[in-house]
Amino acid sequence: MGKAIEAIDLDIYYGSFLAVQGVNMTIRPKTVTALIGPSGCGKSTYLRSINRMHEVIPGARVEGSIELDGTDLYGAGVDPVGVRRQIGMVFQRPNPFPTMSIYDNVIAGQRLNNKRMRKDATDDLVERSLRGANLWNEVKDRLEKPGSGLSGGQQQRLCIARAIAVQPDVLLMDEPCSALDPISTLAIEDLINELKMDYTIVIVTHNMQQAARVSDYTGFFNIEGTGKPGKLVEMDETKKIFSQPTQKATEDYVSGRFG
Amino acid sequence: MSIETDKTTPQHDVDVATPLESRIARKGQLPRWGTAAALAGAAVIIGGALAATGAFSIGLFVFLTVVLFAVGLYAISRAVEGGRKAADRVVTIVVTSAFLLALIPLISVVWTVLSNGVARFDAEFFSSSMRGVVGEGGGGYHAIMGTLIITALAAAMSIPVGLLTAVYLVEYGVGTRLARSITFFVDVMTGIPSIVAGLFAYALFALFAGPGVRLGFAGAVALSVLMIPVVVRATEEMLKIVPNELREAAFALGVPKWRTILKVVIPTSIAGIASGITLAIARVIGETAPLLIAVGITTGLNFNPFDGRQATLPVFAYYSYAAPGVPRDPYVDRAWTAALVLIVIVMVLNLAARLIARLFAPKNR
Numbered sequence: 001m002g003k004a005i006e007a008i009d010l011d012i013y014y015g016s017f018l019a020v021q022g023v024n025m026t027i028r029p030k031t032v033t034a035l036i037g038p039s040g041c042g043k044s045t046y047l048r049s050i051n052r053m054h055e056v057i058p059g060a061r062v063e064g065s066i067e068l069d070g071t072d073l074y075g076a077g078v079d080p081v082g083v084r085r086q087i088g089m090v091f092q093r094p095n096p097f098p099t100m101s102i103y104d105n106v107i108a109g110q111r112l113n114n115k116r117m118r119k120d121a122t123d124d125l126v127e128r129s130l131r132g133a134n135l136w137n138e139v140k141d142r143l144e145k146p147g148s149g150l151s152g153g154q155q156q157r158l159c160i161a162r163a164i165a166v167q168p169d170v171l172l173m174d175e176p177c178s179a180l181d182p183i184s185t186l187a188i189e190d191l192i193n194e195l196k197m198d199y200t201i202v203i204v205t206h207n208m209q210q211a212a213r214v215s216d217y218t219g220f221f222n223i224e225g226t227g228k229p230g231k232l233v234e235m236d237e238t239k240k241i242f243s244q245p246t247q248k249a250t251e252d253y254v255s256g257r258f259g
Numbered sequence: 260m261s262i263e264t265d266k267t268t269p270q271h272d273v274d275v276a277t278p279l280e281s282r283i284a285r286k287g288q289l290p291r292w293g294t295a296a297a298l299a300g301a302a303v304i305i306g307g308a309l310a311a312t313g314a315f316s317i318g319l320f321v322f323l324t325v326v327l328f329a330v331g332l333y334a335i336s337r338a339v340e341g342g343r344k345a346a347d348r349v350v351t352i353v354v355t356s357a358f359l360l361a362l363i364p365l366i367s368v369v370w371t372v373l374s375n376g377v378a379r380f381d382a383e384f385f386s387s388s389m390r391g392v393v394g395e396g397g398g399g400y401h402a403i404m405g406t407l408i409i410t411a412l413a414a415a416m417s418i419p420v421g422l423l424t425a426v427y428l429v430e431y432g433v434g435t436r437l438a439r440s441i442t443f444f445v446d447v448m449t450g451i452p453s454i455v456a457g458l459f460a461y462a463l464f465a466l467f468a469g470p471g472v473r474l475g476f477a478g479a480v481a482l483s484v485l486m487i488p489v490v491v492r493a494t495e496e497m498l499k500i501v502p503n504e505l506r507e508a509a510f511a512l513g514v515p516k517w518r519t520i521l522k523v524v525i526p527t528s529i530a531g532i533a534s535g536i537t538l539a540i541a542r543v544i545g546e547t548a549p550l551l552i553a554v555g556i557t558t559g560l561n562f563n564p565f566d567g568r569q570a571t572l573p574v575f576a577y578y579s580y581a582a583p584g585v586p587r588d589p590y591v592d593r594a595w596t597a598a599l600v601l602i603v604i605v606m607v608l609n610l611a612a613r614l615i616a617r618l619f620a621p622k623n624r
Contacts, residue, residue: 053510053511056507081514081515082513084512084513085513088511095505097509098505112509112522163512166512
């Protein structure tokens with residue numbers, strides 16, 4: 001668990017529109033990498049291209065390659081469904097399955113794929129995943145209740161538990177705290193710190209304090225104007241990005257002068 | 260903005276000299292019994308006037324009373340409460356009258372069918388057919404069974420086709436030319452007159468079995484031509500409102516698309532789909548014209564939709580009324596009861612749809 005990701009000359013298109021251009025990025029295993037930048041600069045698009053989720057939108061395609069520990073995720077024989085089993089994702093808005101209980105939500109990855117498991121193994125997996133997401137103590141007495149009855153922050157942690165229950169190598173988070181209050185945000189951030197022991201984490205965030213708090217590396221995306229493609233301006237250790245970035249645009253953005 | 264700057268720089272048309280209390284004060288209000296009193300007054304005046312002229316009729320009385328009520332209440336309210344309240348009262352009267360107007364035919368139908376049909380709404384009607392019955396007695400058991408069998412067959416054909424079409428339209432074909440043309444033709448099919456569906460089914464089966472063919476199954480085909488577009492439309496709308504986030508959540512767990520549809524999208528929307536399908540069944544169960552052509556009528560029980568004519572409730576009611584025997588009354592009574600049974604079945608289906616929607620709905624907490 002916890003693999004490296006390498007993007008090489010990656011261009012992402014929606015139809016004929018070039019959304020993200022020329023990304024070269026190395027993400028080290030078992031680190032937290034934050035992607036920051038103004039809205040519409042392509043950071044979410046880039047994040048979704050890592051587990052091929054952007055392909056859900058008709059007409060989306062990439063040129064270049066993304067490698068997971070040296071394997072090209074866009075190679076000829078690669079099944080996007082298989083990629084998503086290795087690279088999990090947590091979304092902006094908590095999205096537990098409304099028809100399922102908390103218990104079933106956690107093992108949704110197994111249940112939906114018809115994986116047969118023994119009852120005690122399932123129980124064990126549910127407990128481990130919920131403990132991993134710091135949610136066990138809050139829900140252990142009501143596992144049979146619907147997941148949609150939890151608070152927003154609990155729902156988001158339930159979604160994280162669901163993502164780690166399929167035991168991926170990488171966890172992608174697309175603004176996981178933007179719909180949450182500060183206390184729930186803190187809970188998620190603490191969780192991210194624990195999760196990086198086992199997983200490679202990539203997180204998109206609009207909150208620069210959050211990027212500074214949780215990440216080891218930070219990549220800054222920018223866009224020159226509407227209709228232009230987004231580009232990775234600079235990527236380095238978080239400390240360096242926030243104290244002495246090499247690019248003027250990065251400095252302007254992290255110091256709040258624009259964006 | 261403080262009050263002082265407001266006074267020195269009057270940017271709005273608001274009369275700043277008037278104190279706030281009088282600006283927000285109510286102008287006056289009619290007493291609570293005002294509306295009822297106005298209605299009663301209008302009724303008395305119109306009633307008196309009509310009685311004096313000797314041209315009293317209930318329709319004219321109600322119509323004129325409502326007009327006078329609206330005009331009078333508007334005038335009084337405008338004088339006491341001001342223009343906005345007066346307009347509010349008039350609009351309230353208009354929408355309430357429209358609602359009552361729409362209710363009249365509905366209540367009238369239910370009442371007529373109920374009062375005429377209850378005479379033969381007995382055990383014999385539900386247990387005997389018309390075989391060998393002349394005059395009194397007999398019943399609609401054969402027609403009830405025919406209706407249930409043919410409608411069930413139609414549903415068995417329409418639901419899978421309609422459901423899968425809707426899944427294609429929402430999940431696979433978004434934006435493609437094929438999907439757009441399917442949507443167009445489904446809309447066209449929704450508007451097909453039911454007799455055309457009957458002629459289609461008859462012509463289709465006449466190709467195989469020769470002219471003059473009458474078959475329960477042909478009726479089921481005709482009904483499913485009418486039912487498929489309704490099922491497609493209802494299911495499509497329900498699938499569309501499933502949030503995309505749920506599909507993405509499943510995809511992100513490495514669940515293939517077909518499993519996502521089968522285990523996430525459809526279970527999430529099953530309540531709406533089930534009630535939509537039930538309403539589609541209710542929609543076709545009372546169809547007369549296609550069954551008249553494709554199935555015909557018979558006096559005896561026939562449980563086999565692939566062998567010869569079957570009786571159905573709408574056609575049974577039609578023939579009992581249009582071509583009664585002698586004496587006429589028992590036939591007409593049976594026609595009313597058949598209509599009543601049909602209404603009861605539709606009502607039960609509607610209630611079932613509500614129950615299904617409640618049972619399957621995703622629960623909170």
